[in-house]
Amino acid sequence: MLSDSSSPILCHSPRVSIIGAGRVGSTLAQRIVEKNLADVVLLDIIPKMPQAIALDLMEARALENHTRRIIGTNDYADIYGSEIVVIAAGFPRKAGMSRDDLLQKNAEIVREAATNAITHSPQAIFIVVTNPLDVMTYLVWQATSLSRDRIMGMAGVLDSARFETYIAMELGVSPQDVSAMVLGSHGDSMLPLPRYSTVNGIPITELMNAETIERLVNRTRKGGTEIVDSIQTGGAFFAPASATCMMIETILRNHSRMLPVSALLQGEYGLNDLFIGVPCRLGCGGIEKVIELNLTDTELDTLRISATSVRHNIDKVKDILNFVQ
Numbered sequence: 001m002l003s004d005s006s007s008p009i010l011c012h013s014p015r016v017s018i019i020g021a022g023r024v025g026s027t028l029a030q031r032i033v034e035k036n037l038a039d040v041v042l043l044d045i046i047p048k049m050p051q052a053i054a055l056d057l058m059e060a061r062a063l064e065n066h067t068r069r070i071i072g073t074n075d076y077a078d079i080y081g082s083e084i085v086v087i088a089a090g091f092p093r094k095a096g097m098s099r100d101d102l103l104q105k106n107a108e109i110v111r112e113a114a115t116n117a118i119t120h121s122p123q124a125i126f127i128v129v130t131n132p133l134d135v136m137t138y139l140v141w142q143a144t145s146l147s148r149d150r151i152m153g154m155a156g157v158l159d160s161a162r163f164e165t166y167i168a169m170e171l172g173v174s175p176q177d178v179s180a181m182v183l184g185s186h187g188d189s190m191l192p193l194p195r196y197s198t199v200n201g202i203p204i205t206e207l208m209n210a211e212t213i214e215r216l217v218n219r220t221r222k223g224g225t226e227i228v229d230s231i232q233t234g235g236a237f238f239a240p241a242s243a244t245c246m247m248i249e250t251i252l253r254n255h256s257r258m259l260p261v262s263a264l265l266q267g268e269y270g271l272n273d274l275f276i277g278v279p280c281r282l283g284c285g286g287i288e289k290v291i292e293l294n295l296t297d298t299e300l301d302t303l304r305i306s307a308t309s310v311r312h313n314i315d316k317v318k319d320i321l322n323f324v325q
């Protein structure tokens with residue numbers, strides 16, 4: 001006879017809760033369960049909607065040959081015991097908008113989501129996806145008082161994947177052979193780093209001329225906009241879900257990968273008290289190390305421009321929400 005009381009450790013399945021069951025949230029849920037990484041709780045403000053998406057995903061379980069459970073809910077009590085909470089709730093931009101235009105609309109949604117989520121999953125590591133990314137990650141940090149190892153934003157993995165894709169397409173090689181690094185804020189002032197981008201170890205500076213590289217760098221900076229401008233009423237979600245899923249897999253399986261994530265800086269790169277994309281070692285402890293690269297003066301200047309725009313938005317969000325530090 002099967003007992004459900006004698007083997008709690010063997011029965012434990014990691015649990016990832018996703019706040020916001022829209023395009024990014026629901027695609028992420030699908031990625032997580034189909035990779036057999038964790039059970040998923042999908043939470044949304046719309047009545048019955050996350051339940052219906054969870055049912056749809058459950059009905060695909062046998063066909064996709066996995067055993068993970070998906071729960072849909074409108075109640076934060078159901079996210080208890082999550083190892084990871086992802087915040088993907090809030091408005092996406094429409095054609096013609098910048099990510100910063102979402103600040104006012106998304107700030108209250110994200111603060112409320114963070115406050116509720118930390119109450120019901122106080123041990124979780126938080127990954128923020130909602131835009132404008134770096135400032136929303138700051139907001140979640142403020143709302144939860146998490147230590148810096150347990151709070152990060154997803155952007156650099158996506159932006160680097162885009163840069164890698166464009167490099168691979170330009171050279172006609174497999175993206176699997178391309179490794180690229182994009183730092184800075186998730187916006188027009190992000191910092192793709194050709195110097196640290198390679199094809200099977202060969203720097204791209206040896207494979208393409210400066211003009212081509214500049215073209216790919218600019219396309220990377222506008223990678224999200226290129227998709228929003230065509231979809232019109234929302235943005236990318238397949239690659240964003242894959243990028244978030246890769247961060248989750250790295251943490252749950254303790255892969256100790258070095259990935260660019262939006263992290264709280266405490267003096268690194270001469271910056272303090274803001275979140276911005278930098279390389280970090282991710283593992284089961286969350287952000288286990290923030291890596292400080294030796295940037296050139298030009299690269300550092302771009303990173304500081306990025307930081308100035310994030311700081312400006314942090315000041316705005318403090319005004320909007322009347323933060324008391």
Ligand SMILES: NC(=O)C1=CN([C@@H]2O[C@H](COP(=O)(O)OP(=O)(O)OC[C@H]3O[C@@H](n4cnc5c(N)ncnc54)[C@H](O)[C@@H]3O)[C@@H](O)[C@H]2O)C=CC1
Pocket residue numbers: 019020021022023024025043044045046088089090091092093102106109112113128129130131132133154155158186234235236237240
């Ligand atoms: N960091 C990144 O690289 C990326 C960020 N994003 C951002 O992620 C966010 C979500 O994008 P999509 O999934 O495409 O949007 P979506 O509109 O498809 O989904 C958003 C979901 O949030 C829900 N929601 C709104 N208020 C809520 C609340 N108070 N509590 C719980 N759920 C709530 C909505 O009902 C909706 O289902 C947007 O802000 C978008 O800009 C999207 C792609 C990449």
Ligand SMILES: O=C([O-])CC(=O)C(=O)O
Pocket residue numbers: 092093099131158186223224225227228235236240
């Ligand atoms: O462009 C958007 O609004 C969504 C996003 O952040 C991205 O795809 O990079």
